[in-house]
Amino acid sequence: MQHLSLKMSNITKKFPGVLALDNADFELAKGEVHALLGINGAGKSTLIKVLAGINSIDSGQIWVDGVETVIDGTRRSKELGIATVYQAPEMIPSFSGYENVFLGVESSKRGLFPFINRKALRKKANEVLEEFPIDIDLDKPISDLAPIEREGVAILRALVLENISILILDEPTSILSHREAETLFEMIAAMKGRGVSIIYITHNLEEVFIVSDRFTVFRNGRNVGTYESDRSNYSHNDVAELMLGDKMTSIYPDKSETIGDPLFSIRELSHGTDFQNVSIKFHEREIVGVFGLVGSGIDELCKTMFGDLRPDAGQITVKGKDVALKSCADAINEGIFLVPGDRHAEGYISDESVAFNVTLSKLPGISKFGFVNRKTEKNATLKLIDKLKIAPGDPYGNISKLSGGNQQKAVMAKGFYTESDIYIFQEPTVGVDVGAKALIYRAIRDLSETCATMVISSDCEEVYGIADRIVVIFEGKVVLNAKTSEVSLDDALVHGLAGGHDNV
Amino acid sequence: MSEVNKSLVAFLTFLAAILLMFTLQSEYFLTVSNFLQAFKHLSITAIAALGLCFVVAVGKADMSFHFFSCFAAMAMSYFISIGYGPVFSVLASLLLIASLGLLNGILVGRFGLPDMVTTIGTGTAVFGLAYLFSGGRYIYRNFIDSGIMQLNDGKLFGTIPIPVVVMVALYFLSWLLLHKSKYGRNFYAVGNKPLAARFSGIKVARYLAIAFVISALFASIANMVQVSAQGKGEIRAGVTLLMPAWAAVFVGISIFKKPTVYGTFIGAFMISIMQNGFTLLSVPFYYMDFVVALSLIGSIILANFDVITTWINKKRRG
Numbered sequence: 001m002q003h004l005s006l007k008m009s010n011i012t013k014k015f016p017g018v019l020a021l022d023n024a025d026f027e028l029a030k031g032e033v034h035a036l037l038g039i040n041g042a043g044k045s046t047l048i049k050v051l052a053g054i055n056s057i058d059s060g061q062i063w064v065d066g067v068e069t070v071i072d073g074t075r076r077s078k079e080l081g082i083a084t085v086y087q088a089p090e091m092i093p094s095f096s097g098y099e100n101v102f103l104g105v106e107s108s109k110r111g112l113f114p115f116i117n118r119k120a121l122r123k124k125a126n127e128v129l130e131e132f133p134i135d136i137d138l139d140k141p142i143s144d145l146a147p148i149e150r151e152g153v154a155i156l157r158a159l160v161l162e163n164i165s166i167l168i169l170d171e172p173t174s175i176l177s178h179r180e181a182e183t184l185f186e187m188i189a190a191m192k193g194r195g196v197s198i199i200y201i202t203h204n205l206e207e208v209f210i211v212s213d214r215f216t217v218f219r220n221g222r223n224v225g226t227y228e229s230d231r232s233n234y235s236h237n238d239v240a241e242l243m244l245g246d247k248m249t250s251i252y253p254d255k256s257e258t259i260g261d262p263l264f265s266i267r268e269l270s271h272g273t274d275f276q277n278v279s280i281k282f283h284e285r286e287i288v289g290v291f292g293l294v295g296s297g298i299d300e301l302c303k304t305m306f307g308d309l310r311p312d313a314g315q316i317t318v319k320g321k322d323v324a325l326k327s328c329a330d331a332i333n334e335g336i337f338l339v340p341g342d343r344h345a346e347g348y349i350s351d352e353s354v355a356f357n358v359t360l361s362k363l364p365g366i367s368k369f370g371f372v373n374r375k376t377e378k379n380a381t382l383k384l385i386d387k388l389k390i391a392p393g394d395p396y397g398n399i400s401k402l403s404g405g406n407q408q409k410a411v412m413a414k415g416f417y418t419e420s421d422i423y424i425f426q427e428p429t430v431g432v433d434v435g436a437k438a439l440i441y442r443a444i445r446d447l448s449e450t451c452a453t454m455v456i457s458s459d460c461e462e463v464y465g466i467a468d469r470i471v472v473i474f475e476g477k478v479v480l481n482a483k484t485s486e487v488s489l490d491d492a493l494v495h496g497l498a499g500g501h502d503n504v
Numbered sequence: 505m506s507e508v509n510k511s512l513v514a515f516l517t518f519l520a521a522i523l524l525m526f527t528l529q530s531e532y533f534l535t536v537s538n539f540l541q542a543f544k545h546l547s548i549t550a551i552a553a554l555g556l557c558f559v560v561a562v563g564k565a566d567m568s569f570h571f572f573s574c575f576a577a578m579a580m581s582y583f584i585s586i587g588y589g590p591v592f593s594v595l596a597s598l599l600l601i602a603s604l605g606l607l608n609g610i611l612v613g614r615f616g617l618p619d620m621v622t623t624i625g626t627g628t629a630v631f632g633l634a635y636l637f638s639g640g641r642y643i644y645r646n647f648i649d650s651g652i653m654q655l656n657d658g659k660l661f662g663t664i665p666i667p668v669v670v671m672v673a674l675y676f677l678s679w680l681l682l683h684k685s686k687y688g689r690n691f692y693a694v695g696n697k698p699l700a701a702r703f704s705g706i707k708v709a710r711y712l713a714i715a716f717v718i719s720a721l722f723a724s725i726a727n728m729v730q731v732s733a734q735g736k737g738e739i740r741a742g743v744t745l746l747m748p749a750w751a752a753v754f755v756g757i758s759i760f761k762k763p764t765v766y767g768t769f770i771g772a773f774m775i776s777i778m779q780n781g782f783t784l785l786s787v788p789f790y791y792m793d794f795v796v797a798l799s800l801i802g803s804i805i806l807a808n809f810d811v812i813t814t815w816i817n818k819k820r821r822g
Contacts, residue, residue: 328704329705329707347700348697352692352696363689363690
């Protein structure tokens with residue numbers, strides 16, 4: 001670590017009521033990939049925003065390439081060669097890949113005639129692209145590109161900046177499937193070869209060891225340590241401990257030892273080309289984990305089991321009774337509840353209170369003669385806030401102001417309030433920090449004592465960690481259905497990636 | 505002070521300024537008889553706006569209610585002209601218009617057609633149909649003798665004008681429905697995030713349909729009052745409801761950050777009082793349109809104030 005690309009020292013940033021960065025230090029060596037970890041609210045986002053020139057600091061010093069500097073705006077940040085690729089990169093869907101790559105450049109030009117040399121930019125983009133492990137057709141509109149290709153375009157946009165020296169990737173894999181994530185890792189290696197230093201923000205501990213040279217953990221606005229990313233020295237639990245600050249055993253609760261009565265089953269369920277002949281049985285005290293990649297049909301399977309899609313063939317049976325679900329409302333009436341995967345679009349109603357959201361699926365529970373009783377509403381909500389440790393615990397607080405993990409818990413609380421018999425959790429911990437994750441898994445386990453529960457996710461480790469029985473879906477078909485104790489994680493993953501053929 | 509309180513104070517200051525200006529300019533403005541008159545006028549805008557408020561609450565736009573109201577008023581006048589009583593004529597016309605509102609609701613809710621264009625289409629078509637009752641001519645027959653004019657002239661307990669009574673009743677019921685009942689929650693949930701609403705077990709299409717029916721019904725009631733004040737069935741009477749109703753709903757949103765029954769009333773009140781004041785000052789009607797339209801645009805800007813401030817800041821930062 002001879003040459004430092006970036007050094008930040010004693011950085012403090014206060015927001016009303018919150019000390020976001022508290023005398024924080026951070027160092028980035030030239031040409032390294034440096035993972036930045038921390039639970040929500042640890043200060044990582046603020047640190048990134050300081051570098052991007054969005055937040056100004058209250059005190060502290062910053063050196064870029066050994067020169068002390070003040071980043072007083074996004075323009076200054078760009079001049080210093082710092083670029084950020086955000087979680088959901090801003091792009092114009094109808095514009096071609098090239099046009100989107102150039103967007104950043106065009107907007108940074110000033111003057112009456114901000115001409116840019118498109119030909120030179122095109123050449124440069126192609127040059128960079130050649131080093132990438134995937135071939136993106138930059139003449140296609142963005143809307144036609146796969147998530148990984150869009151990520152690639154966003155990265156290209158950062159790289160065509162003339163003097164790029166520091167690239168910040170903010171949870172880049174959150175919208176990617178596993179295979180796509182691997183492509184991204186190769187891209188990162190290619191960028192490293194160009195001498196770009198990379199700050200890599202993630203929630204996924206495994207990625208840290210795959211992609212980074214060093215990692216830094218933030219907690220309560222401070223740097224609690226920077227370490228070499230050496231798998232032999234640190235386990236996931238070690239890192240999680242650093243993030244949380246206290247002793248933490250495995251984030252997954254114990255497995256169930258006994259299995260109760262059958263509650264729910266799907267038989268030979270099919271929906272178009274999405275999935276075919278899927279049969280799964282669900283019991284009390286058994287969490288069924290369904291793993292499949294994005295696009296394997298698991299999303300459609302969830303939606304069919306919840307009445308949002310109609311199956312072409314097959315039978316859904318609730319407590320021994322065959323049901324035909326015509327809508328989500330039907331499913332809820334039959335005692336089925338889906339905690340959807342995309343909580344921002346499908347989960348919660350924004351700018352309404354936590355209580356509004358929690359009670360939404362069972363309004364009769366809080367009303368008399370059709371009128372809402374505020375007291376009943378408040379008490380019911382408080383009970384669930386307490387049970388799921390939703391913070392802050394104000395039932396009339398605005399749900400949009402909660403952190404991702406607490407929003408997810410509020411959506412789960414909405415499901416719990418319906419007192420259903422069958423719960424489907426789709427991607428239950430996307431964008432949720434480790435602390436909230438453990439709590440969510442615990443709540444699912446508790447629920448499984450009396451209900452049939454299913455966790456459906458494209459995160460194999462999560463499915464394997466939480467479930468008693470694992471079902472793997474590959475290209476719309478069940479390729480593995482076994483007790484978790486009887487298969488290995490690797491085995492499950494291989495089935496999900498390639499249907500069980502070991503040519504991965 | 506919360507966002508809502510700030511907007512409310514800003515709005516009340518603005519309203520006080522308007523009231524003061526009119527009081528200074530016209531000695532007739534601050535009299536009981538003028539206020540009764542103003543409230544009668546208010547009720548027409550306010551009732552139409554209230555219906556629209558439901559559609560905006562479910563996140564859609566209705567560009568047809570004013571045209572629908574023309575159809576309803578002509579249907580009512582037609583029934584009266586062929587000898588039916590006022591009660592039957594009003595109810596039968598409302599039934600007709602409710603089914604047309606349902607058509608809007610089904611097209612937008614069930615078939616997912618784009619709301620703006622669809623309702624402009626259905627509205628224009630229904631306005632065309634309204635000509636069938638009289639070929640576009642005024643309908644005078646039986647009108648004055650039928651008793652329908654009581655809808656405007658009548659007074660409860662000899663003092664409160666019937667239009668005001670109807671307005672208060674509809675506002676009270678709507679307030680119960682939208683803000684106190686469990687159904688109100690569903691309207692807002694649907695308007696906020698239809699997908700999340702569906703996954704919460706709410707029948708989204710049903711709430712969209714109900715909102716469009718209410719919008720058509722309330723605008724028609726407003727226009728029936730208006731037409732009965734004029735003493736004849738006139739086809740274009742309802743056309744002018746469009747802009748003030750939208751303005752009223754958006755003034756409400758600019759204060760309370762979402763479409764509400766009370767916000768809509770405050771919005772309608774502001775617009776109506778401006779129209780009344782300008783009339784007393786004998787300002788030509790086209791200036792009135794100008795001012796009301798400006799207040800609509802102003803309130804839309806206010807309603808999106810957060811968006812605008814961030815945009816300005818972004819510009820400044822470069």
